[in-house]
Amino acid sequence: MFSGRCFRILAVVFSFVVTVRPASVANNRPVVGIVAEDYYGRIPGKSTYIAASYVKWAEAAGARVLPIFINQTEEYYDRVLGLVNGVIFPGGAVHIDKDTGYGNSGRLIYKKIHQRNLDGYLPLWGTCLGMELVIYAHLNRNDPRTRCAMQDKALSLQLGETHGRLLGSAPENIIQKLTTEPVNIHYHSWCLTSKNFRAFNLDSDFSALAFNNDSEGRKFVSVLEHKYMPIYLTQFHPEKPQFEWVDNLKHHNIPHSSSAIAVGQFFANFFIDECRKNKAQFPAENNGELIYAYPVSNTGAISIYEQSYLFD
Numbered sequence: 001m002f003s004g005r006c007f008r009i010l011a012v013v014f015s016f017v018v019t020v021r022p023a024s025v026a027n028n029r030p031v032v033g034i035v036a037e038d039y040y041g042r043i044p045g046k047s048t049y050i051a052a053s054y055v056k057w058a059e060a061a062g063a064r065v066l067p068i069f070i071n072q073t074e075e076y077y078d079r080v081l082g083l084v085n086g087v088i089f090p091g092g093a094v095h096i097d098k099d100t101g102y103g104n105s106g107r108l109i110y111k112k113i114h115q116r117n118l119d120g121y122l123p124l125w126g127t128c129l130g131m132e133l134v135i136y137a138h139l140n141r142n143d144p145r146t147r148c149a150m151q152d153k154a155l156s157l158q159l160g161e162t163h164g165r166l167l168g169s170a171p172e173n174i175i176q177k178l179t180t181e182p183v184n185i186h187y188h189s190w191c192l193t194s195k196n197f198r199a200f201n202l203d204s205d206f207s208a209l210a211f212n213n214d215s216e217g218r219k220f221v222s223v224l225e226h227k228y229m230p231i232y233l234t235q236f237h238p239e240k241p242q243f244e245w246v247d248n249l250k251h252h253n254i255p256h257s258s259s260a261i262a263v264g265q266f267f268a269n270f271f272i273d274e275c276r277k278n279k280a281q282f283p284a285e286n287n288g289e290l291i292y293a294y295p296v297s298n299t300g301a302i303s304i305y306e307q308s309y310l311f312d
C-alpha cells in the first residue's frame with residue numbers, strides 16, 4: 001500500500017532524480033557541425049567542400065554530421081549553432097587571413113561559439129588549419145604564426161607540463177603510443193612557436209599540452225586546449241590515419257599502424273564525449289540538412305582526400 005512514509009521517500013527520490021538528471025545524463029544522439037571550405041579543386045561547378053575523413057572521424061565516435069556552409073548570413077549561423085552539439089573546424093589549404101569564405105565565416109563562427117560558451121557548453125575541435133583559424137580569430141586577427149617546414153612528417157609528441165582535460169583523460173597505453181611512436185601526421189607550413197604562444201599572451205586563455213620541433217629545430221605547439229571552454233586544437237591530423245590513403249611524392253607518411261588508429265580514435269572519442277554534454281536535441285524535421293542528404297564523391301585520384309563532399 002502507498003503509506004505516507006513510503007510516499008515521502010518516493011518524493012525525496014523523485015526530487016533527487018529530477019535535479020541531478022539533466023547534468024549527469026549524456027546526450028547520446030549528438031550532432032556535430034563541420035565547417036565547409038572554399039573549393040579550388042578540379043571538379044567544375046563546385047564552390048565548397050568537406051573532406052569525408054572529418055565526417056567519418058566524427059561518425060566513428062558516434063556522432064551525426066551537419067555541414068555548416070560558408071558565406072551565409074548571421075541568422076543562419078545562429079540557427080545552426082543552436083542545433084548542433086559541437087563544431088569541427090577542419091584542416092585544408094585556404095587563406096584564413098584573407099577574404100575567403102572559410103576565413104570570414106570561420107572567424108564569425110568562432111566568435112559565436114566563444115559567446116555561447118560564456119554561459120553554455122558548445123565544444124569546438126580545430127585540426128591543423130582549423131587550429132590556426134581559431135587562434136587567429138581568438139586574437140582578433142593578429143597572426144601569431146611562423147613559417148615552418150612540417151610537410152608529411154609523422155611524429156610522436158613531447159608532452160608539456162600540464163596534460164589538461166584532453167591528454168589528462170588519455171589512458172596510459174594511449175599516452176605511451178603518443179609519446180613514443182610516430183602516430184601524428186603533420187602537413188603545415190605554419191607553426192605556432194612556443195615563443196609566440198607566450199608573446200601573443202595566448203597562455204592567458206589556452207594551455208599548451210604538447211609540442212614538436214620543426215625540421216629546423218623550432219619548438220611549436222601541437223596540442224592546445226582552452227582553459228575555461230571546451231575548445232581543443234591539434235596542429236596534426238587525427239582523422240587521416242584511419243581514413244586517408246594518399247601515397248605519392250608529397251604524401252607518403254600517413255601512419256596506419258594499430259597505434260595510430262587507436263590514437264586517432266581516442267581523440268575522436270574524447271571530442272564526441274564532450275559534445276554529449278551539450279543537451280540540444282537535433283529536431284527530426286531538420287534531418288534533411290544532415291550530411292546523409294549529400295552525395296560523397298570519389299576524389300582519391302584528383303586530391304589528397306579519398307572521398308569528398310562537394311557542394312555547388
Ligand SMILES: *[C@@H]1O[C@H](CO)[C@@H](O)[C@H](O)[C@H]1NC(C)=O
Pocket residue numbers: 037038039047048070071099100101104
Ligand atoms: C565567400 O566570400 C568571399 C568574400 O566575398 C569570396 O572571396 C569567396 O570566394 C566566397 N567563397 C565562396 C565559396 O563562395
Ligand SMILES: *[C@@H]1O[C@H](CO)[C@@H](O)[C@H](O)[C@H]1NC(C)=O
Pocket residue numbers: 158212213217218219
Ligand atoms: C627539440 O629541440 C630542442 C632544442 O630546441 C631539444 O632540446 C629537444 O630535445 C628537441 N626535441 C626533439 C623531440 O627532438
